Amino acid sequence: KIRIMENNLLIAKRAVDTLIQKDFPISQKLEIECSYLPLEQIGGDFYCVLPFDGFMGIFVCDITGHGVASALFLSLMKYYTENIKPDLWINPSEYLSLINREYFRGNSMFYFFSAIAGAIIYPDNGSTMEFRFANGGHPHPVVIRNDGTAFFPGGNDAVIGLFDEQMFTEHKVNLEKGDMLFL
Secondary structure (H helix, E strand, C coil): CHHHHHHHHHHHHHHHHHHCCCCCCCCCCCCCCCCCCCCCCCCCEEEEEEEECCEEEEEEEEECCCCHHHHHHHHHHHHHHHCCCHHHHCCHHHHHHHHHHHHHHHCCCCCCEEEEEEEEECCCCCCCEEEEEEEEECCCCEEECCCCCEECCCCCECCECCCCCCCCCEEEEEECCCCEEEC
16 A cells, blocks of 8 residues: 555655746746755645746746645646636736636635735836735845845735635836846
């Protein structure tokens, strides 16, 4: 039974590895890097960065718990993020509200998760970009300006999956050339 369980964990780990984004969109406006280190063999963390016309859509979430059960929800998150209409990505508060409604409707396991949904909008002219985001119980983003100053933009709402009609506040922060954004 232990060997079967170890085999199942290995299969689950490989499945999760295929769900985690490794290749990021190439943009002349920004550079994207990621480090993914699950606490256990398999984790319940998910992220994606998707290119759209004039902006990058970003989604980061952390399912409660660890291991196989929380990792199974990764496929659900991947499904949600790949099937959201592009115009909702530019409205992160609506994006999180939609995911919350869909998730809450089918959630009988009493799992919840924290998430940040956002869009980095880059104009055709100038170097200033706008990071528009909503935060559902996730740790605050960190902005480090090119002069070394750092701050936590925005606020924080309840985690996703607790309330049926959860609303999320939208926040905005300008990003200049050389600034770093950590999620």
